[in-house]
Amino acid sequence: MTQPTQSPIIAAGARRKRLIGWAAVFGSALCFYLATAVISWGQSHVAIDAATYTFARFVLGFLVVGAIMAVKGQRPRCTHPHYIIGRTVTNALAVLCFYKAVEVSTVASANILNMTYPLFVALFSWFLLRHQRDVVALAVVAFASLGIWMILSPGAGAAPWNSLWGLLSGLFAGFSIIYLNLSRHVHDSQTILFYMFGPGALLILPLLPDGLPLPGRMEALFLVACSAAGILGQYLLTYGFRYVTAVEGAVISSSRILMAALLGPLLVADPPLTATGWLGALILFAANILLAARKPANPAPQPN
Numbered sequence: 001m002t003q004p005t006q007s008p009i010i011a012a013g014a015r016r017k018r019l020i021g022w023a024a025v026f027g028s029a030l031c032f033y034l035a036t037a038v039i040s041w042g043q044s045h046v047a048i049d050a051a052t053y054t055f056a057r058f059v060l061g062f063l064v065v066g067a068i069m070a071v072k073g074q075r076p077r078c079t080h081p082h083y084i085i086g087r088t089v090t091n092a093l094a095v096l097c098f099y100k101a102v103e104v105s106t107v108a109s110a111n112i113l114n115m116t117y118p119l120f121v122a123l124f125s126w127f128l129l130r131h132q133r134d135v136v137a138l139a140v141v142a143f144a145s146l147g148i149w150m151i152l153s154p155g156a157g158a159a160p161w162n163s164l165w166g167l168l169s170g171l172f173a174g175f176s177i178i179y180l181n182l183s184r185h186v187h188d189s190q191t192i193l194f195y196m197f198g199p200g201a202l203l204i205l206p207l208l209p210d211g212l213p214l215p216g217r218m219e220a221l222f223l224v225a226c227s228a229a230g231i232l233g234q235y236l237l238t239y240g241f242r243y244v245t246a247v248e249g250a251v252i253s254s255s256r257i258l259m260a261a262l263l264g265p266l267l268v269a270d271p272p273l274t275a276t277g278w279l280g281a282l283i284l285f286a287a288n289i290l291l292a293a294r295k296p297a298n299p300a301p302q303p304n
Contacts, residue, residue, distance in 0.1 A: 021243025113166030120174025150280025
């Protein structure tokens, strides 16, 4: 029996949605990078620390999500609070460490090391989710460790100890993704975002160095620009993953590694990566793609 052929109109619509998905995921990678670029640009104009940037992002995100839910007449429904709490805490730590990495190292190093989160997901899954154990994925993580060492090694970019903030952001983001995947089964996306942004802001509040002073015009400009870029990136990523496969999404999302390495010297005056740093970045890029290819049915959304 011959298989029915797909209508040209349906096929064209599917291709268009796929292209839109690609564009959205790439746009999310660009937005996440621009959020860190804004922090770098602001260092010569304003004195804003990583905790304040993180707090501003969560407050603005909470307002956006709250407004969307109000328009839709939707209420947050938390049925498994331990998943929500885990997601909220680990995501807050991931973003804080990510922005701290930009503050004390380079934009390129922070973004590249933040993109180690798929490696930590694979590593944590080996110990926490026995039914998902994958020997090949573990070998990929071991291979990627060489890339991490190359980026952290002296001469590969920023000072090694400062770059550890970026690695910590990847570690916490790995935990955050596991909690997100668990939470997705019992909560809708808006509920997850609602609790991620609201309680996340409260977690960061005690870390603000000067309490809650009113920012000046220049400070507000940088805070809003950084926060808006991060939130837009989150929504573009969520939208784009509806229309792309896990492997396609991983390739496009991981392009932030190459984007950071290429654009750093041009946009934020980062020192160019050394040959060792470039090799490490390429190893991490390849490792992320290999890990996505192991589980093509499960998209790996980015928590930042």
